[in-house]
Amino acid sequence: MAGNSKTLKSLFAQKKLLVAPGIFDMISLKVADQLGFDCLYMTGYGTVASYLGLPDAGIATYTDMVNRVGAFCGATSTPIICDGDTGYGGLLNVAHTVEGYMRAGAAGIQLEDQEFPKKCGHTAGRRVIPAQDMVNKIKVAKDTRGDAKDFLIIARTDARTTHGLDEALNRAEQYLAAGADVLFVESPESKDELAAIGRAFDVPLIANMVEGGRTPQPTARELQDMGFALAIHPGLGFLAMGHALHKAYSHLKSAGDSLGYDEIDDFEAFSKLIGFQKVWDFDAKYRSLESQR
Structure with a gap:
């Protein structure tokens, strides 16, 4: 374990950009933890792929995911933001999900405004629910959290891709008013859009840096200057792992042994x-x- 006893709330209060790798299995967790990151991000895409061998398309259940939350959080004291998808149903499901993630040790839960079944934020075919429906989910999440203010509620909107940036910003404002602690506007499509998001809010903001995704990657310094509090790299680990395994297994298949592969x-x-x-x-x-x- 890294021995990091800080909360996400205290880390965000430092007003400097945090960088979090995406963890998706126990090996990725242990590697990231050994390197001493201030916080970690449980990627839904990577976790579903690793645990179930399936795409992040609304197939994984609450039980699947809270199981992984417990395993990850039980193995480290480093704060982990955990993907809670849409809350796995209606308002009662959202309350149940928040309770479960809190018991499992998550430092914060990410909830998004997609229709069910949801999809990875940098893939096609995403649709969003009415903003008021998401507002209600956030209110329920806040009430369920109660006095445990160190457990943060991260509100993500996927409205940018199909409804434009203005609608995404409008939704983020509503979600903030409903009680979200952190805002996550998914899939902006230019550095100018990232900068506009940073100018629009004076609360912790998440930038999702997906290698090969829809959003261009500024430098960490540029993101900090734009006003972002956290840059997550959910895909870096599993993309690196997939590439490394393909090379290693291809060598084994071709040569019949691992001699010379270092x-x-x-x-x-x-x-x-x-x-x-x-x-x-x-x-x-x-x-x-x-x-x-």
């Missing part, structure tokens, strides 16, 4: 990352008890 981690170092050092230390401490049987 683009891999050290086995002992990786074993320590996963936690084998504790196993070895435990065995050494209690070996004498085994010999007494």
Whole structure:
């Protein structure tokens, strides 16, 4: 574990850009945690792909996702923002989802205004619900949170792609008034649009940096100057993993062995990352008890 006991709220109060990698399985979590990021982002796309081998298209259930939230948050003290999709149903479902994510240890929940079934924010075919319906969801999420103000509610709007930036900004304003702590305007399509989002709000803002996605990538300094509080990179890890596995497995298929393929981690170092050092230390401490049987 990184040993980071700070809350997202206190991190945002520092008024500097945070950068969070997308974690999607326990290995990606442990690698990111070892590197000491201030916060992490549980990517819905990557988690659904890793856990179920399916696209992020509204197929994963609340039970699927809260299971992963608990596993990720239980393995680190670093704050994790966890993707809660649409809340998995109506208002009662939203309350149930918020309660479950809080129990599982999430530092914040991301809720979005897409119709069900939802889709990844940088893919085609997304449609949004009426703004008032999302406002109601945020109000329920806020009431469900109660006095646990360190648990943040992140409101995401996917309206930009089909309704334009003005509608997305208008929705974000309504979601803020309803009680959202952090705003996430998905899929702006130029740096000028990113800058407009930054000018429009004086609250923590998320920029979604998807490599190969719909939004161009400014530098971290540019995003900070635009007014963003957090840049998430949800796809970097699983895209890198997919590329690395394809290369490694292609070598194995072609050569019939792994001799000469050195683009891999050290086995002992990786074993320590996963936690084998504790196993070895435990065995050494209690070996004498085994010999007494």
